[in-house]
Amino acid sequence: KNQVEQSPQSLIILEGKNCTLQCNYTVSPFSNLRWYKQDTGRGPVSLTIMTFSENTKSNGRYTATLDADTKQSSLHITASQLSDSASYICVVSALGFGNEKLTFGTGTRLTIIP
Amino acid sequence: GAGVSQSPSNKVTEKGKDVELRCDPISGHTALYWYRQSLGQGLEFLIYFQGNSAPDKSGLPSDRFSAERTGGSVSTLTIQRTQQEDSAVYLCASSPRAGVGLYEQYFGPGTRLTVT
Numbered sequence: 512k513n514q515v516e517q518s519p520q521s522l523i524i525l526e527g528k529n530c531t532l533q534c535n536y537t538v539s540p541f542s543n544l545r546w547y548k549q550d551t552g553r554g555p556v557s558l559t560i561m562t563f564s565e566n567t568k569s570n571g572r573y574t575a576t577l578d579a580d581t582k583q584s585s586l587h588i589t590a591s592q593l594s595d596s597a598s599y600i601c602v603v604s605a606l607g608f609g610n611e612k613l614t615f616g617t618g619t620r621l622t623i624i625p
Numbered sequence: 626g627a628g629v630s631q632s633p634s635n636k637v638t639e640k641g642k643d644v645e646l647r648c649d650p651i652s653g654h655t656a657l658y659w660y661r662q663s664l665g666q667g668l669e670f671l672i673y674f675q676g677n678s679a680p681d682k683s684g685l686p687s688d689r690f691s692a693e694r695t696g697g698s699v700s701t702l703t704i705q706r707t708q709q710e711d712s713a714v715y716l717c718a719s720s721p722r723a724g725v726g727l728y729e730q731y732f733g734p735g736t737r738l739t740v741t
Contacts, residue, residue: 557729616667
């Protein structure tokens with residue numbers, strides 16, 4: 512069964528600090544891995560998409576890494592801001608028959624405190 | 626431009642009643658997805674539409690759930706004889722197309738359904 516596990520479940524850090532969120536997956540056959548940010552009461556918004564050949568991808572203060580061998584990904588947030596408070600969801604796509612099947616993690620709830 | 630919109634934003638209904646949730650995708654997007662997000666759970670795929678192809682209904686949890694997409698645009702998710710376990714946020718997403726590839730999915734704000 513395809514699964515995506517994220518850790519930690521929740522994290523509280525001081526504004527300005529860095530943090531790293533983890534994602535482990537067992538999805539086959541792998542197509543791509545995505546990180547989404549979901550603010551409370553809103554739909555998820557894409558941060559990065561990576562294929563198996565990409566090891567790292569940045570989007571501003573967000574940097575995602577991917578190790579396709581160990582099936583692990585991380586999302587590093589640099590110089591955190593209050594607006595970074597949200598849930599961060601790791602999503603892994605498996606190749607299907609004419610359609611990608613997305614498997615969602617349960618997310619890491621990040622809270623930035625001043 | 627306008628993003629994906631959903632209505633209503635909140636819906637409270639009594640157990641046993643039918644509900645309809647609406648999704649307006651981004652104009653020109655041929656693929657449309659419905660997901661369910663229960664408290665403490667990851668998003669759960671329900672159904673997807675791609676152009677005029679038959680929809681992929683493999684994620685619908687029971688025959689009480691159905692969805693339509695009229696004219697390749699607006700979609701309606703219908704839940705008949707609602708149960709308390711149907712309480713969740715229902716999210717709609719649209720994409721320029723579906724299939725293998727890095728096609729971004731753009732999500733709406735969701736409809737929070739509460740069944741009492």
